[in-house]
Amino acid sequence: MGHAEPKLDAQADARSAALDAYWMPFTPNREFKAEPRMVVRAEGMYYWNERGERIIDAASGLFCCAAGHGRKEIAAAVGRQLAELDFIAPFLRGHPGSFEFARRLAELTPGDLDRIFFANSGSEAVDTAMKVALAYHQARGQGGRTMFVSRERAYHGVNFGGLALSGLVNNRRRFALTLPGVVHMRHTQVAANRFTPGEGAHGVELAEDLQRFVDLYGAENIAACIVEPIAGSTGCLVPPKGYLGRLREICDRHGILLVFDEVITGFGRTGQAFAAQSFGVTPDMLTLAKGLTNGAQPMGAVAISRRIHDTIVGTAPEHAIEFFHGYTYSGHPAACAAGLATLDIYRDEALFERGRALAPHFLDAIFSLRDLPVVADIRGYGMMAAIEVHVDGQPGRRGHAFQKRLFDRGLHLKTTGDAAIIAPPLIATRDHVDEIAAILRRTLTTL
Numbered sequence: 206m207g208h209a210e211p212k213l214d215a216q217a218d219a220r221s222a223a224l225d226a227y228w229m230p231f232t233p234n235r236e237f238k239a240e241p242r243m244v245v246r247a248e249g250m251y252y253w254n255e256r257g258e259r260i261i262d263a264a265s266g267l268f269c270c271a272a273g274h275g276r277k278e279i280a281a282a283v284g285r286q287l288a289e290l291d292f293i294a295p296f297l298r299g300h301p302g303s304f305e306f307a308r309r310l311a312e313l314t315p316g317d318l319d320r321i322f323f324a325n326s327g328s329e330a331v332d333t334a335m336k337v338a339l340a341y342h343q344a345r346g347q348g349g350r351t352m353f354v355s356r357e358r359a360y361h362g363v364n365f366g367g368l369a370l371s372g373l374v375n376n377r378r379r380f381a382l383t384l385p386g387v388v389h390m391r392h393t394q395v396a397a398n399r400f401t402p403g404e405g406a407h408g409v410e411l412a413e414d415l416q417r418f419v420d421l422y423g424a425e426n427i428a429a430c431i432v433e434p435i436a437g438s439t440g441c442l443v444p445p446k447g448y449l450g451r452l453r454e455i456c457d458r459h460g461i462l463l464v465f466d467e468v469i470t471g472f473g474r475t476g477q478a479f480a481a482q483s484f485g486v487t488p489d490m491l492t493l494a495k496g497l498t499n500g501a502q503p504m505g506a507v508a509i510s511r512r513i514h515d516t517i518v519g520t521a522p523e524h525a526i527e528f529f530h531g532y533t534y535s536g537h538p539a540a541c542a543a544g545l546a547t548l549d550i551y552r553d554e555a556l557f558e559r560g561r562a563l564a565p566h567f568l569d570a571i572f573s574l575r576d577l578p579v580v581a582d583i584r585g586y587g588m589m590a591a592i593e594v595h596v597d598g599q600p601g602r603r604g605h606a607f608q609k610r611l612f613d614r615g616l617h618l619k620t621t622g623d624a625a626i627i628a629p630p631l632i633a634t635r636d637h638v639d640e641i642a643a644i645l646r647r648t649l650t651t652l
C-alpha cells in the first residue's frame with residue numbers, strides 16, 4: 206500500500222494537468238479538475254460516466270434535450286446536411302433549410318410571431334431581440350425609446366445586452382460596465398405562495414412595477430419589457446396568477462414591446478409549444494434556444510411579430526439592408542437540419558401533449574418532498590420544478606453539495622444557489638419520474 210500511494214498521486218497529477226487547458230464555464234474549475242465528473246455517453250433518459258455508471262437526466266441536459274438523448278434522426282439529418290452543404294454565408298445568400306425551419310417554427314409560435322431571426326445561443330437571441338426593439342421604435346419615429354425593463358433574478362444570458370438585463374447579482378458584479386437605461390422590476394418569489402404548485406394566488410400587484418417605471422421615466426423612453434414567463438435559472442419562479450396578463454395590458458397601453466424569453470420554457474416545457482400559449486398571453490417577441498434543436502446543435506432564434514418586422518423592413522430604402530445585425534452562423538445548415546428533425550420528433554411523438562399529460566404526476570412527485578425538514582420551498586409548473594433547501598451558513602453551499610451528491614447517486618440536475626431545478630426530458634415515463642423523486646428524497650435526507 207505504502208508504495209502505491211505516490212503512484213496514485215502521480216496519476217492524479219497527470220490527469221489534472223490533462224484538464225488544465227480547458228477553462229470551464231460557470232464551474233468551480235479547481236474543484237472540478239481535482240474531482241472530475243465526466244460524462245461519456247447518453248441515450249434516452251440517461252447519461253453514463255467513465256466507469257459505466259448510469260445517471261438519470263433530470264435536467265434535459267441543461268433544459269435542452271426535451272426529446273431525450275442520442276436521437277438518431279437528428280444525428281442523421283445533421284450528417285446528411287453537412288455532406289450536402291456544410292456552410293454558406295447567411296448574408297446575401299440562402300439555403301433551403303433556414304427558410305424551411307423558419308416556416309415550421311412560425312407554425313408553432315402564437316399570434317403573428319411568424320418572422321424568425323436566427324442566432325446561435327440564447328444569449329445572442331436576447332441581444333438580437335433588444336436590437337429589434339430599438340430598430341422598431343426608430344423605424345416608427347419613436348427613437349427616444351431606448352430603455353429596457355427587466356426583473357430582479359432574471360437570467361437572459363451573458364452577452365452585454367443580456368447581462369444588463371440580468372437580475373442575478375453574481376453574474377453582474379464583476380462586470381460593472383453594462384448598458385445604461387435598464388431598470389428592474391421586483392422578482393416574483395412571494396412568501397405567501399410557498400409550496401404552491403402552478404401559479405400562486407398572491408403577487409399580481411408586482412406587475413405594477415412596470416407602471417411605476419412608466420410614471421417615473423415616461424413611456425416615450427421605454428422600448429421593451431423583457432421577462433422569462435417562468436424565471437428558470439434562478440429556480441423556477443412561476444408567475445402569480447394574472448401577472449403576465451397585467452404586464453401585457455400595461456405594455457399595450459403605453460406602446461412598450463413585451464418580450465418573453467422562452468429559452469427554457471419553450472418547446473413543450475409548460476404543456477404547450479410555448480409558455481405564451483400556456484398562460485394565454487401573446488408577447489411581441491419570443492427568444493428561443495435549447496429545445497430548438499434538442500441541444501444537438503448550438504442555435505438560438507427570435508420569433509418576431511409580423512408588425513414589427515414589416516415596420517423595420519418596410520421603412521428601409523429599397524435595396525438597403527434593413528437590419529444591420531446577424532451572425533456568421535445565423536441559420537447554419539447543420540443547426541437548421543437538427544431543428545427540423547427535432548420538430549418532426551416533437552410532432553410525431555406528440556411530446557408537448559405527452560409532457561402535459563405527465564405534468565400532474567411529475568408535480569405530485571416533486572411536491573411530495575415537502576415533508577423533509579431541509580426543504581424550504583417547492584415551486585413548479587408543467588414539466589419544470591424547483592426544490593429550494595434551507596441555507597446552511599453561506600448561501601449556495603448546501604445547494605452545491607446537493608447537486609454533487611445527487612450526481613454521485615445517479616441523478617443529474619442544475620442548482621442555482623440553494624435551489625435545485627428539475628426539468629426532465631418530455632419522453633420521461635411515470636417510472637422515470639418516480640426514480641428521480643426517490644433519488645431526490647434519499648439525497649435530501651443526507652443534507
Ligand SMILES: Cc1ncc(COP(=O)(O)O)c(C=O)c1O
Nearest residue numbers: 326327328360361362466468469
Ligand atoms: C431564459 C434564458 N435566456 C437566455 C439564456 C442564455 O442562453 P445561452 O446559454 O444559450 O446563451 C438562458 C440560458 O439558460 C436562459 O435560461
